[in-house]
Amino acid sequence: MGVGQLSDAEAANRLMRLAREIAKHDAAYHDRDAPEISDAEYDALVAENKAIEAAFPHLVRDDSPSKKVGHTPSSPLGKVTHAVQMLSLDNGFSDDEVREFVERVRRFLSLSDDEPVRLTAEPKIDGLSCSLRYEDGELVLAATRGDGSVGEDVTANARTIADIPQTLKGAPPVLEVRGEVYMAKDDFAALNARQEEAGGKIFANPRNAAAGSFRQKDASVTAARPLRFFAHGWGEISAEPKPTQEAMVRWLEELGFPVADHFKRCETVEEALDVYATIGSERGALPYDIDGVVYKVDRLDWQHRLGKVARAPRWALAHKFPAEQAETILEAIDIQVGRTGKLTPVGRLAPVGVGGVIVSNVTLHNRDEIERLGVRPGDRVKIQRAGDVIPQVVENLTRDEKRDPFVFPDHCPECGSEAVAEEGEVDVRCTGGLICPAQRFERLKHFVSRSAMDIDGLGEKSVAEFLELGWLEKPSDIFTLHEYRDDLLAKEGWQEKSVDNLLAAIDARRGFDPGRFLFGLGIRHVGAVTARDLMKAFTNVGPLMEVAQAEDAIAQLSAVDGVGEVVAQAVVDFFHEEHNREEVALLLERARPADYVSDVQETAWSGKTIVFTGKLETVSRDEAKAQAERMGAKAAGSVSKKTDLLVAGPGAGSKLKKAEELGVQVMTEEEWLAEVEKS
Ligand SMILES: NC(=O)c1ccc[n+]([C@@H]2O[C@H](COP(=O)([O-])OP(=O)(O)OC[C@H]3O[C@@H](n4cnc5c(N)ncnc54)[C@H](O)[C@@H]3O)[C@@H](O)[C@H]2O)c1
Numbered sequence: 001m002g003v004g005q006l007s008d009a010e011a012a013n014r015l016m017r018l019a020r021e022i023a024k025h026d027a028a029y030h031d032r033d034a035p036e037i038s039d040a041e042y043d044a045l046v047a048e049n050k051a052i053e054a055a056f057p058h059l060v061r062d063d064s065p066s067k068k069v070g071h072t073p074s075s076p077l078g079k080v081t082h083a084v085q086m087l088s089l090d091n092g093f094s095d096d097e098v099r100e101f102v103e104r105v106r107r108f109l110s111l112s113d114d115e116p117v118r119l120t121a122e123p124k125i126d127g128l129s130c131s132l133r134y135e136d137g138e139l140v141l142a143a144t145r146g147d148g149s150v151g152e153d154v155t156a157n158a159r160t161i162a163d164i165p166q167t168l169k170g171a172p173p174v175l176e177v178r179g180e181v182y183m184a185k186d187d188f189a190a191l192n193a194r195q196e197e198a199g200g201k202i203f204a205n206p207r208n209a210a211a212g213s214f215r216q217k218d219a220s221v222t223a224a225r226p227l228r229f230f231a232h233g234w235g236e237i238s239a240e241p242k243p244t245q246e247a248m249v250r251w252l253e254e255l256g257f258p259v260a261d262h263f264k265r266c267e268t269v270e271e272a273l274d275v276y277a278t279i280g281s282e283r284g285a286l287p288y289d290i291d292g293v294v295y296k297v298d299r300l301d302w303q304h305r306l307g308k309v310a311r312a313p314r315w316a317l318a319h320k321f322p323a324e325q326a327e328t329i330l331e332a333i334d335i336q337v338g339r340t341g342k343l344t345p346v347g348r349l350a351p352v353g354v355g356g357v358i359v360s361n362v363t364l365h366n367r368d369e370i371e372r373l374g375v376r377p378g379d380r381v382k383i384q385r386a387g388d389v390i391p392q393v394v395e396n397l398t399r400d401e402k403r404d405p406f407v408f409p410d411h412c413p414e415c416g417s418e419a420v421a422e423e424g425e426v427d428v429r430c431t432g433g434l435i436c437p438a439q440r441f442e443r444l445k446h447f448v449s450r451s452a453m454d455i456d457g458l459g460e461k462s463v464a465e466f467l468e469l470g471w472l473e474k475p476s477d478i479f480t481l482h483e484y485r486d487d488l489l490a491k492e493g494w495q496e497k498s499v500d501n502l503l504a505a506i507d508a509r510r511g512f513d514p515g516r517f518l519f520g521l522g523i524r525h526v527g528a529v530t531a532r533d534l535m536k537a538f539t540n541v542g543p544l545m546e547v548a549q550a551e552d553a554i555a556q557l558s559a560v561d562g563v564g565e566v567v568a569q570a571v572v573d574f575f576h577e578e579h580n581r582e583e584v585a586l587l588l589e590r591a592r593p594a595d596y597v598s599d600v601q602e603t604a605w606s607g608k609t610i611v612f613t614g615k616l617e618t619v620s621r622d623e624a625k626a627q628a629e630r631m632g633a634k635a636a637g638s639v640s641k642k643t644d645l646l647v648a649g650p651g652a653g654s655k656l657k658k659a660e661e662l663g664v665q666v667m668t669e670e671e672w673l674a675e676v677e678k679s
């Protein structure tokens with residue numbers, strides 16, 4: 001169910017459950033270093049919480065995960081209250097979210113558009129955060145983040161890490177350096193190998209290994225683990241000696257702290273996004289795990305003005321790398337019926353973050369795909385979403401042979417009409433045509449669309465509204481809408497002028513072009529051009545309907561220029577359905593499309609062959625061809641001895657050369673348009 005459909009009570013209930021569930025996972029991850037679900041699944045819960053809170057701001061709970069950092073520690077380590085809170089970071093997954101972040105900064109600081117917002121960009125190494133307190137240059141306290149306000153005392157543990165200086169030269173009286181304790185990939189692999197040999201705990205990933213090794217009561221265990229540290233910020237400080245993030249980080253480096261490789265100050269957001277792309281492409285080759293890039297507003301005076309909101313600073317953003325695969329439960333398989341009646345199986349998932357978005361639906365494509373995967377509701381599946389590709393199920397992880405396979409329906413779930421697959425096709429379609437409610441809205445929308453009947457003022461919204469009111473069920477109802485004029489005037493949002501404009505626009509389509517009328521019916525395989533070809537041959541939709549029911553219909557239809565067997569069969573199938581014939585008859589009676597008239601004129605170019613090449617600047621290639629056809633000429637694709645004229649725009653190449661060799665007349669686009677003008 002979408003967030004928008006929730007009632008207040010349902011939303012409150014869901015928020016309560018999410019708060020509880022997320023807190024449970026926070027404890028497992030942050031306190032016990034033993035997550036029970038993947039980060040993608042966790043991120044999906046957080047995103048769901050965020051979406052519901054955005055839609056129901058009055059229901060935000062005091063204990064909401066959106067207000068909390070990490071988890072209150074319950075380890076046997078001593079507690080430390082942070083002098084300056086240790087925060088989390090806001091997340092973004094797309095380039096646009098990063099641009100929006102910068103726009104928010106701009107708005108908050110009331111900056112003009114041309115004022116540069118410089119950002120620093122650096123990798124987000126996956127470890128755990130640590131605050132190191134130096135007084136008069138001596139390391140006196142090290143603490144984990146905990147819940148942001150209270151962390152654990154890990155001073156003895158920090159002293160065992162070689163990257164962490166015990167004393168500093170030239171540091172201010174109070175300096176809290178903040179950074180990340182992490183484990184390199186090689187060290188992690190070696191540690192796990194040793195652990196396995198010794199029958200010890202195997203860690204799921206370097207992050208868990210780092211956290212589990214660092215948060216030890218016995219510092220000698222930490223000492224035996226290969227932990228590293230890099231500095232990315234500071235907490236309490238007597239005075240900030242530098243005016244920018246970059247200068248501060250360089251200063252920390254001079255004091256003896258490792259800082260991130262790839263740290264870069266960027267003049268623009270686009271430059272920062274380039275750093276993201278570069279770091280992303282080198283991600284696999286880096287010696288440590290990273291899960292994103294962190295951007296920070298470079299100017300410290302701006303950082304101070306921006307401050308924080310809830311659990312994160314306003315001046316920083318973590319641009320996460322998408323996990324491209326994730327595991328989740330396939331909760332149900334729904335069958336959707338499309339405009340042309342195609343039955344598409346859609347998998348409903350327990351929501352999960354993958355490829356940078358939260359995914360709760362996957363297409364299962366068709367009957368064959370379901371068979372290939374052998375998926376049934378309740379199965380655990382691996383899904384994938386890379387780039388802009390629609391999420392797919394790549395693997396069924398449930399190998400339970402006892403349950404029955406999913407049975408694909410042989411009737412339309414919407415209208416009960418038979419659902420069949422065309423020969424040699426995998427897609428199953430509803431044969432209910434114009435009466436199927438699933439296809440109703442799409443059919444109406446298509447009928448009134450720009451390239452079909454082009455009825456001004458009857459947009460998607462009005463179609464939906466009239467459908468809802470029961471005034472519109474099938475295309476023929478459009479032409480009786482005037483009966484509802486008074487009811488419509490009584491509706492909110494409908495002025496007399498717009499109502500009358502709409503009714504006039506509908507009236508203007510009586511006696512309209514039969515090709516566009518036919519195209520509007522939405523017969524499978526009958527596009528705008530084919531519809532026109534059919535009308536050229538049969539003058540109007542009435543006669544076409546007759547032909548389509550004739551014994552030799554396929555032969556007659558396929559004899560039309562531009563119509564093949566597939567189209568012919570689709571036309572026959574469509575008119576084979578009685579309810580379709582009834583509706584078309586009614587529609588013809590009410591809309592009375594005009595007979596097809598050829599708009600081809602007798603001109604100096606009649607019977608001639610014309611080729612267009614190069615870039616045309618004022619008309620499209622299709623329009624130019626249509627102009628030629630209206631002038632009685634034939635538009636061809638290649639230059640030969642039979643070519644009478646080549647219209648060459650800029651960039652014309654081999655065709656122009658060939659035309660010159662053959663002595664074919666050549667014109668510019670401008671000269672051609674003068675010819676069109678003349679006729
Ligand atoms: N699987 C689970 O059950 C589970 C549970 C809880 C949290 N998590 C995961 O933990 C993360 C959320 O934890 P979080 O609130 O600590 O947020 P976070 O880890 O996404 O971001 C905040 C942290 O990033 C660190 N960081 C790394 N490089 C940095 C840099 N260059 N500059 C500044 N900070 C840097 C800091 O320590 C900071 O505290 C999510 O990725 C989530 O998936 C998973």
Ligand SMILES: [Zn+2]
Nearest residue numbers: 412415430436
């Ligand atoms: Zn149907």
